[in-house]
Amino acid sequence: MTMAAHSPDLDEGEARAGFLARHELPVSLVAGGILLALILAAVVLAPALAPADPNAVDLKVIRRPPSAEHLFGTDAIGRDLFSRVLYGGQVSLLVAGAGMIGSLTFGAVMGMLRAFGPWFLRPVVDRMIDIQLAFPYVLLAIAITSAVKPSVPVLILLMVLAGWAGVARVVRAIALQERAKDYVKAAEILGASGLRISLFHVFPGVLPGLMVLAAMQTAAMIVFEATLSFLGMGIQPPTASWGGIMLEGKDYITSSWWLTTFPGLAILMTSLSLVLIGDGMEARSERLRAKETEA
Amino acid sequence: MKSYILRQVIQAAIVVAAITVAVFVVLRLSAGDPARIRAPVFARPDVIEQYRRDFGIDRPIIEQLGSFVSRAVQGDLGMSFRFQAPVSDLILVALPKTLALAGVALVLSMVLAVFLGAMAASRPRSAWAAISTALATLGQSAPVFWTGALLVMLFAVNLGWLPAGGYNGFSSLVLPAIAVALSIVPTQLRVLRSSMRGVLGEEYIRTAHAFGLAPARITFVYALKNALLPLLTVIGVDVGYLLGGVIVAEVIFAFPGIGELALVAMKARDYPLIQGITIVTASLFVLVNLVVDLTYAAIDPRIRMEQP
Numbered sequence: 061m062t063m064a065a066h067s068p069d070l071d072e073g074e075a076r077a078g079f080l081a082r083h084e085l086p087v088s089l090v091a092g093g094i095l096l097a098l099i100l101a102a103v104v105l106a107p108a109l110a111p112a113d114p115n116a117v118d119l120k121v122i123r124r125p126p127s128a129e130h131l132f133g134t135d136a137i138g139r140d141l142f143s144r145v146l147y148g149g150q151v152s153l154l155v156a157g158a159g160m161i162g163s164l165t166f167g168a169v170m171g172m173l174r175a176f177g178p179w180f181l182r183p184v185v186d187r188m189i190d191i192q193l194a195f196p197y198v199l200l201a202i203a204i205t206s207a208v209k210p211s212v213p214v215l216i217l218l219m220v221l222a223g224w225a226g227v228a229r230v231v232r233a234i235a236l237q238e239r240a241k242d243y244v245k246a247a248e249i250l251g252a253s254g255l256r257i258s259l260f261h262v263f264p265g266v267l268p269g270l271m272v273l274a275a276m277q278t279a280a281m282i283v284f285e286a287t288l289s290f291l292g293m294g295i296q297p298p299t300a301s302w303g304g305i306m307l308e309g310k311d312y313i314t315s316s317w318w319l320t321t322f323p324g325l326a327i328l329m330t331s332l333s334l335v336l337i338g339d340g341m342e343a344r345s346e347r348l349r350a351k352e353t354e355a
Numbered sequence: 356m357k358s359y360i361l362r363q364v365i366q367a368a369i370v371v372a373a374i375t376v377a378v379f380v381v382l383r384l385s386a387g388d389p390a391r392i393r394a395p396v397f398a399r400p401d402v403i404e405q406y407r408r409d410f411g412i413d414r415p416i417i418e419q420l421g422s423f424v425s426r427a428v429q430g431d432l433g434m435s436f437r438f439q440a441p442v443s444d445l446i447l448v449a450l451p452k453t454l455a456l457a458g459v460a461l462v463l464s465m466v467l468a469v470f471l472g473a474m475a476a477s478r479p480r481s482a483w484a485a486i487s488t489a490l491a492t493l494g495q496s497a498p499v500f501w502t503g504a505l506l507v508m509l510f511a512v513n514l515g516w517l518p519a520g521g522y523n524g525f526s527s528l529v530l531p532a533i534a535v536a537l538s539i540v541p542t543q544l545r546v547l548r549s550s551m552r553g554v555l556g557e558e559y560i561r562t563a564h565a566f567g568l569a570p571a572r573i574t575f576v577y578a579l580k581n582a583l584l585p586l587l588t589v590i591g592v593d594v595g596y597l598l599g600g601v602i603v604a605e606v607i608f609a610f611p612g613i614g615e616l617a618l619v620a621m622k623a624r625d626y627p628l629i630q631g632i633t634i635v636t637a638s639l640f641v642l643v644n645l646v647v648d649l650t651y652a653a654i655d656p657r658i659r660m661e662q663p
Contacts, residue, residue: 191370194640196598199617203633206621207382283498287603290500291618306500310607313504314512314519324501331496339492 089340095333103149110143148300159219167227175235192225275338453612472547591647
């Protein structure tokens with residue numbers, strides 16, 4: 061079907077895009093993918109790209125504005141901000157990735173449990189989702205870190221707590237829709253267990269939605285990590301993370317704009333790329349579905 | 356309708372009770388001995404023992420929970436370690452400010468979402484549609500504290516139009532409210548845009564066009580009425596997220612609301628205060644959700660007819 065002409069519902073922009081339109085690739089997906097690839101490359105190659113040790117103090121160059129020597133300027137104790145943002149990205153992205161995987165897994169399990177689990181668990185899962193969503197996540201983080209010292213495992217736990225309910229709500233909705241379909245009823249009549257139906261029959265149907273959620277969730281987790289570190293509840297100094305660097309720059313906001321602007325831009329760009337990817341994947345599956353019903 | 360209301364109220368009550376018990380037990384188990392936190396570092400054992408009796412933590416946890424709840428329903432949430440004042444008084448001072456901030460931010464975001472969402476849906480190729488897409492993606496990506504920091508730099512430091520922080524009446528609300536509104540507007544905008552698109556495709560809208568009504572009137576009066584329902588739900592669900600944003604904004608703008616108070620309490624390990632704040636705000640938000648649910652059911656009969 062590669063020779064197929066453009067379907068009539070494609071608008072001019074898509075027709076001009078040629079390659080992208082033929083492969084049903086929305087521009088946002090490609091743009092987000094390229095942006096994310098660039099950011100990942102920069103962060104992974106930090107040891108090669110960074111001009112200085114991210115923790116090397118140089119008291120001769122305190123809070124210098126961006127220059128050729130210090131691309132993003134220097135911070136309050138003369139550390140090179142560009143190097144710190146690059147290395148900070150490693151920490152922020154790893155933690156966000158872990159938080160995404162954790163919240164996605166837990167959320168998906170709870171969502172499927174709500175749709176296919178034993179009857180007495182269903183209202184319990186519903187209430188748990190309600191409680192979690194009613195509970196402001198920052199307040200939850202404050203309550204927990206007032207009891208246990210902030211650390212990376214605690215941070216990841218907080219991310220899972222903050223993110224799972226949103227995932228579970230979406231998975232629940234998709235799984236309940238699927239459950240009403242004939243193929244599930246057929247499997248039930250054939251005597252398949254709830255576990256078997258949910259794992260082998262319904263889960264593949266949930267997967268595309270989960271992929272979109274994964275992108276959106278990673279974006280949310282990057283912002284979440286930054287927020288918690290910014291409030292002093294996340295990654296602890298001197299380890300650089302994007303939120304932590306902003307916290308260090310907070311007190312100089314009126315005099316040294318670069319200290320908060322650049323790490324903020326890094327957060328914005330990364331989560332923007334992921335939101336674009338998520339939007340793009342959603343648009344793509346919608347288009348493919350539209351094509352299918354047309355055919 | 357009556358049984359629907361009853362069911363919703365009971366569910367909300369269960370949620371509040373569960374949150375209260377969870378917060379109480381988790382803090383008791385993990386925060387360590389409040390007497391040790393409260394007492395001077397090198398206090399004598401008998402002094403610490405006295406503090407334990409004062410807090411009542413020499414008794415079993417069930418008994419403590421019982422007395423906490425029975426006092427809490429009378430408005431007594433204990434004494435703050437840090438401020439040496441009743442927790443309820445501290446919350447009563449801070450909460451109205453937080454609610455004002457949240458309210459202004461919510462109104463601002465709704466106005467933005469309704470206007471841009473409706474324009475984007477009715478004129479998909481206009482500049483409004485482009486602006487709303489940009490706002491939906493950028494707003495979702497930018498952390499509240501960063502937008503807040505940029506706003507401070509631009510409007511408070513460079514232009515000097517508005518205060519950079521603190522609390523001096525309405526002008527102090529503007530910048531934090533904008534920062535929070537920008538963070539919650541994306542979801543609202545997406546929802547309103549898509550529901551608006553659906554409604555605009557309906558036959559009664561075509562009829563209205565055929566009758567020659569002004570397009571703006573059709574969009575903002577006839578279509579909006581039906582497109583607003585999903586927006587209402589999203590706002591109800593996102594209240595927790597809204598408060599999260601407000602707390603962060605309070606910190607960056609040094610705004611003396613509940614979030615700032617919670618952060619101070621956290622740093623001082625002032626756990627009666629944390630406990631009080633968490634329980635009060637969580638209950639408040641369950642209440643808001645309840646009101647949204649009931650409003651929704653009052654507007655749309657299909658919901659209250661639905662069997663659980």
